[in-house]
Amino acid sequence: MQKYALSSALTSNAVTLPPSRPGTSFHRIMRKLLLLVGVLLVVHVALLFAHPSGAEKPPAGNTVDVGVVFDLGGRGDKSFNDGAYLGAERAQKELGVRVRFIEPGEGSDRESGLRLLAAEGMDLVIGVGFIFTDDLTQLAKEYPTTKFAGVDYSVATDKDGKVIPPPSNLAALKFREEQGSYLVGALAALVGKSKKVGFVGGMDSPLIQKFEAGYEAGVHQVCPDCTVLAQYAGVTPEAFRNPGKGKEIALAQYQQGANVIFHASGSTGLGVFEAARQTNKLAIGVDADQYAEAPGYVLTSMVKGVDNAVYDAIKKTKDGTFTGGIYQYGLAEQGVGYIYDKNNAKLIPPDVHARLEQLRQDIVAGRISVPSTK
Amino acid sequence: MSAPDPTLMPVGDVPAPAAASITRPGASRRTQLEEAVLPPLVALLLAAVVGDVLILTFGQSPGAVYRLLLDGTWGNAYGFGQVLYKATTLVFTGLAVALGLRAGLFNIGAESQLAAGGFCAALIGLVLPAGFPALLCLPVYILAAAIGGGAVGAVPGVLKARFGAHEVIVTIMLNFIVLALLNYLTSTRLHVPDTLHTAEIRSGRLPRLADLWPAFQGSAANVVIVLAILAMVGLWWFLFRTRRGFELRAVGLQPHAAEYGGIDVGGVTWRALALSGAIAGIGGLNYVLGYKHYYEEGFATGAGFLGIAVALVGRSHPLGIGLAALLFATLSQGGLAVNALVPKQMVDVLQAVVILAVATSVPEVRRLLRMRRGGGDR
Numbered sequence: 001m002q003k004y005a006l007s008s009a010l011t012s013n014a015v016t017l018p019p020s021r022p023g024t025s026f027h028r029i030m031r032k033l034l035l036l037v038g039v040l041l042v043v044h045v046a047l048l049f050a051h052p053s054g055a056e057k058p059p060a061g062n063t064v065d066v067g068v069v070f071d072l073g074g075r076g077d078k079s080f081n082d083g084a085y086l087g088a089e090r091a092q093k094e095l096g097v098r099v100r101f102i103e104p105g106e107g108s109d110r111e112s113g114l115r116l117l118a119a120e121g122m123d124l125v126i127g128v129g130f131i132f133t134d135d136l137t138q139l140a141k142e143y144p145t146t147k148f149a150g151v152d153y154s155v156a157t158d159k160d161g162k163v164i165p166p167p168s169n170l171a172a173l174k175f176r177e178e179q180g181s182y183l184v185g186a187l188a189a190l191v192g193k194s195k196k197v198g199f200v201g202g203m204d205s206p207l208i209q210k211f212e213a214g215y216e217a218g219v220h221q222v223c224p225d226c227t228v229l230a231q232y233a234g235v236t237p238e239a240f241r242n243p244g245k246g247k248e249i250a251l252a253q254y255q256q257g258a259n260v261i262f263h264a265s266g267s268t269g270l271g272v273f274e275a276a277r278q279t280n281k282l283a284i285g286v287d288a289d290q291y292a293e294a295p296g297y298v299l300t301s302m303v304k305g306v307d308n309a310v311y312d313a314i315k316k317t318k319d320g321t322f323t324g325g326i327y328q329y330g331l332a333e334q335g336v337g338y339i340y341d342k343n344n345a346k347l348i349p350p351d352v353h354a355r356l357e358q359l360r361q362d363i364v365a366g367r368i369s370v371p372s373t374k
Numbered sequence: 375m376s377a378p379d380p381t382l383m384p385v386g387d388v389p390a391p392a393a394a395s396i397t398r399p400g401a402s403r404r405t406q407l408e409e410a411v412l413p414p415l416v417a418l419l420l421a422a423v424v425g426d427v428l429i430l431t432f433g434q435s436p437g438a439v440y441r442l443l444l445d446g447t448w449g450n451a452y453g454f455g456q457v458l459y460k461a462t463t464l465v466f467t468g469l470a471v472a473l474g475l476r477a478g479l480f481n482i483g484a485e486s487q488l489a490a491g492g493f494c495a496a497l498i499g500l501v502l503p504a505g506f507p508a509l510l511c512l513p514v515y516i517l518a519a520a521i522g523g524g525a526v527g528a529v530p531g532v533l534k535a536r537f538g539a540h541e542v543i544v545t546i547m548l549n550f551i552v553l554a555l556l557n558y559l560t561s562t563r564l565h566v567p568d569t570l571h572t573a574e575i576r577s578g579r580l581p582r583l584a585d586l587w588p589a590f591q592g593s594a595a596n597v598v599i600v601l602a603i604l605a606m607v608g609l610w611w612f613l614f615r616t617r618r619g620f621e622l623r624a625v626g627l628q629p630h631a632a633e634y635g636g637i638d639v640g641g642v643t644w645r646a647l648a649l650s651g652a653i654a655g656i657g658g659l660n661y662v663l664g665y666k667h668y669y670e671e672g673f674a675t676g677a678g679f680l681g682i683a684v685a686l687v688g689r690s691h692p693l694g695i696g697l698a699a700l701l702f703a704t705l706s707q708g709g710l711a712v713n714a715l716v717p718k719q720m721v722d723v724l725q726a727v728v729i730l731a732v733a734t735s736v737p738e739v740r741r742l743l744r745m746r747r748g749g750g751d752r
Contacts, residue, residue, distance in 0.1 A: 033412040034408075037415055037419060040416065040422075043423050044419060044422045048436050048440065050426070051438075052430060052433050100714045101713065101714070102710055102713045103717070105721075107661070107670060107673045107674065107675065108456075108459065108665065109706075115452070115592055116446070116711065130569075131570065134569075142592070235561055235562050
């Protein structure tokens with residue numbers, strides 16, 4: 001503080017007080033700064049040699065090394081990044097593998113993170129999010145002996161619509177979101193009882209339309225004359241981060257007579273929960289169990305088992321059974337599902353739950369096929 | 375204004391705050407050097423010590439973490455290539471912000487100017503036919519990127535020159551508008567399905583450094599770095615060796631005195647901001663021409679804002695900006711390398727400490743702050 005005051009005084013007096021004359025306040029400040037440099041340098045060098053007793057040495061020994069690169073959203077998104085973290089952490093505890101995490105800061109860090117891990121000789125490198133698709137494909141070709149996995153990896157198709165398979169050392173971990181959405185759609189119609197149910201999507205894109213298509217099919221399965229009020233928060237990725245817009249849409253849908261709204265919209269959904277609390281109606285969460293966001297107002301959540309998929313990929317690598325290709329996680333693989341536990345059991349009548357379980361079995365057995373496009 | 379002699383600038387009837395010039399007139403070379411080097415040095419050491427303490431709180435050894443950080447950046451060709459790649463973008467945004475600071479203007483819009491430059495270059499790339507002669511391509515791309523960024527920069531410039539609208543507010547707000555617009559255009563009209571990027575440009579891709587030195591294999595560093603060096607030299611020449619540059623610095627030091635001396639302050643203001651935007655825009659070529667060959671949503675998130683830090687730490691001097699860009703690029707890439715031991719946020723905190731420490735110790739910033747507080751009506 002002292003230093004700052006002095007130097008302000010200096011600069012405002014500079015016209016009357018030639019600053020270059022030795023012995024002026026300017027020189028005193030520079031000398032002080034020089035002293036400060038010395039002190040900081042000594043402190044820094046001293047601290048460099050500090051070695052806390054708990055300094056972590058990674059467990060030695062011959063085990064499987066796994067690297068995970070998160071999407072830009074990073075950990076704490078309560079969605080697929082956190083899901084991947086949970087799965088990898090579980091593998092670390094139960095399988096004894098070594099896991100390294102990298103959180104990129106900007107676009108070019110995605111490839112860089114994958115590359116750092118691959119160059120270090122990791123056995124399995126996982127990229128979390130569809131945005132890793134290009135980078136994973138390229139690296140899988142450059143490091144043919146390393147195994148790669150991509151959560152939500154988007155599989156390319158050629159001009160005739162035929163699927164171009166990913167490289168043989170790359171596993172595309174994909175989810176049948178429409179199947180889980182189908183079940184919560186049936187639930188929304190059965191619990192809502194008002195012939196109207198709501199859907200709030202994030203960014204209007206094929207991925208989210210998959211949720212809507214399954215949801216609508218589920219609603220119409222149990223209630224053919226029900227209407228689905230479906231709206232999207234926008235057409236840009238920003239639409240996944242707009243709780244205000246989410247609340248606005250949800251309030252309008254509740255007003256129009258919907259008693260239950262399913263959101264697939266990232267943190268925009270926080271606004272949907274807020275609207276449910278305000279109007280004393282129900283909302284359905286997505287990706288992870290979102291009961292805690294609005295206890296009592298969250299009917300259930302359509303969960304996506306990113307953790308299981310990641311755990312599986314790591315386990316297969318450890319067992320030596322890992323192969324590349326497209327992995328679809330649906331109801332049968334418990335890759336998607338809905339939450340039914342002590343928190344929300346009182347919101348879901350037993351006969352409704354029985355009906356849902358019946359539908360689940362029908363889908364798993366292939367008696368019902370759920371559309372993934374509108 | 376025929377004799378660009380800086381010693382003429384702080385004349386007697388100038389209000390006192392203006393006297394804190396960037397290079398103190400009449401000061402000896404040693405004093406100048408001390409004033410230029412000591413504050414950033416204090417800032418860096420302060421950041422290093424804060425970093426030590428943070429690392430210790432994570433139960434790690436500072437020495438080990440810093441060594442890993444250096445190993446992962448300057449210790450191998452790939453890491454060094456990544457540092458060069460990131461520094462290239464930062465040089466452009468740093469120069470853009472510095473040009474504004476020299477004119478007394480705080481351009482917070484480099485983030486969107488960079489994106490707009492990259493976007494326009496990618497658009498041209500979609501239009502140019504494949505096999506368009508490479509030698510003709512480059513100037514076309516540079517022009518497109520400069521126009522994209524320059525247009526975004528010119529808006530606050532004109533608003534300031536014509537209506538006195540504060541450039542800080544306008545550039546911040548334009549960031550939101552421009553990024554949302556590019557976002558919209560990309561995700562509704564131009565993207566390849568299931569991605570957030572446009573199709574690849576068909577001609578005029580620039581070689582990567584790895585094509586010339588195979589050791590850089592895999593790194594994103596490319597020959598746009600030559601453009602960055604040319605931009606540094608060019609901006610130095612412009613600022614310190616041309617009449618326009620002198621006028622710009624004169625306006626930055628004391629607009630009233632400059633006007634009294636016959637300089638068109640409004641003209642200098644909007645041209646400075648437009649040129650600043652153009653420089654930031656050309657930075658977009660690093661990604662679009664040199665690395666991925668398409669425009670991707672958020673391809674350089676944060677590089678524009680980091681440019682402010684680069685300009686401040688580099689003392690708004692092209693050479694200093696080059697060094698500061700290398701420093702921040704090292705921190706950014708090193709953050710990935712040490713991510714196993716400490717969270718990414720630690721590197722963010724280090725960057726923030728550098729910025730804060732520099733911001734309070736650099737005379738330019740103090741002068742800007744004082745102008746806002748005192749005679750903020752210019």
